[in-house]
Amino acid sequence: MAAGYRTHVSIIADILSTARQYSYEGYESGATVTHLIRKANVPHQRLSSMVSTLTQSGLLYEDSAKYKISEKGIEFLKAYSEFKGFAETFGLRV
Amino acid sequence: MVEILFELPMNLLGLGISAFIGRFAYSGYSTVASPNLLRLTFAFASISLGFALIAGGLFAGSYSQVLTTAGLAAQALGYFFIAFSHSLKSFDLAPPKYFLLLPLAVTGFVIPGNSIEHLVRSISFILLVYVSIETMASYMQSRKSSTLMIGSGLGMLAGAELMSWYEFIYPYSFYIAALLIKVAGFGLIFIPFSKFGLASGLGRMNSQVGSGL
Numbered sequence: 001m002a003a004g005y006r007t008h009v010s011i012i013a014d015i016l017s018t019a020r021q022y023s024y025e026g027y028e029s030g031a032t033v034t035h036l037i038r039k040a041n042v043p044h045q046r047l048s049s050m051v052s053t054l055t056q057s058g059l060l061y062e063d064s065a066k067y068k069i070s071e072k073g074i075e076f077l078k079a080y081s082e083f084k085g086f087a088e089t090f091g092l093r094v
Numbered sequence: 095m096v097e098i099l100f101e102l103p104m105n106l107l108g109l110g111i112s113a114f115i116g117r118f119a120y121s122g123y124s125t126v127a128s129p130n131l132l133r134l135t136f137a138f139a140s141i142s143l144g145f146a147l148i149a150g151g152l153f154a155g156s157y158s159q160v161l162t163t164a165g166l167a168a169q170a171l172g173y174f175f176i177a178f179s180h181s182l183k184s185f186d187l188a189p190p191k192y193f194l195l196l197p198l199a200v201t202g203f204v205i206p207g208n209s210i211e212h213l214v215r216s217i218s219f220i221l222l223v224y225v226s227i228e229t230m231a232s233y234m235q236s237r238k239s240s241t242l243m244i245g246s247g248l249g250m251l252a253g254a255e256l257m258s259w260y261e262f263i264y265p266y267s268f269y270i271a272a273l274l275i276k277v278a279g280f281g282l283i284f285i286p287f288s289k290f291g292l293a294s295g296l297g298r299m300n301s302q303v304g305s306g307l
Contacts, residue, residue: 091232
């Protein structure tokens with residue numbers, strides 16, 4: 001797959017996987033906004049609106065100004081990985 | 095009667111496979127809200143509707159030709175949705191998008207006579223060739239065997255449409271072979287899909303974890 005533009009869904013997946021990384025892999029305090037900006041590679045303004053949407057959808061939750069992934073978010077990432085594979089067999093992006 | 099005995103199971107098989115893939119794509123859309131999965135849903139829903147109409151046409155008597163043509167048009171629409179998804183991709187060396195329209199513009203000059211059915215078949219053929227080439231281009235980048243299977247399957251569908259189109263010149267010469275190749279093409283598309291759909295994806299059908307995104 002060519003490294004071109006990223007879709008909205010793939011950016012969401014990047015944000016969630018960053019939050020998962022900082023929630024479980026020795027960073028139990030959660031991911032800061034700076035972590036999310038750096039790892040997900042999106043500008044602050046766009047990230048803020050996306051994080052707000054993800055929090056409202058219950059995929060992320062805020063804890064002391066840091067973001068952690070919820071069980072629903074982990075389920076979303078699993079489904080994303082599966083359907084990404086499905087779309088890629090057609091040569092498409094999710 | 096012999097035609098019905100052969101054609102009906104083939105069309106029902108195609109209907110089953112395409113409906114199954116469409117249902118899975120819809121479950122993907124409802125879970126992760128991806129526009130490409132929505133397009134694949136429309137594509138396979140349209141293709142399965144086409145198979146249903148063609149199968150219905152076998153019993154429709156004098157309306158048989160109308161139903162068959164409507165079924166072929168529905169399938170062409172389905173192929174268009176897949177082609178449209180590919181046209182939105184940005185390959186590094188992608189040709190301009192209006193290249194897709196060029197063969198469609200030429201279609202009116204290359205088809206013989208005034209048969210709507212054969213006009214639809216020629217459009218389907220062009221769309222399938224485009225989609226097959228795009229999928230093969232993706233295979234060249236990803237080297238995934240499942241992508242190769244889908245690309246080959248779509249290529250077989252294109253071959254089947256071309257053979258069916260030739261019926262206009264040589265009536266009933268390639269009809270059975272074209273139908274067999276078409277179902278084999280869908281079979282090739284189904285093989286990699288079964289890895290996702292049957293293993294776990296269908297269990298997520300009612301899951302809407304990404305709703306509201």
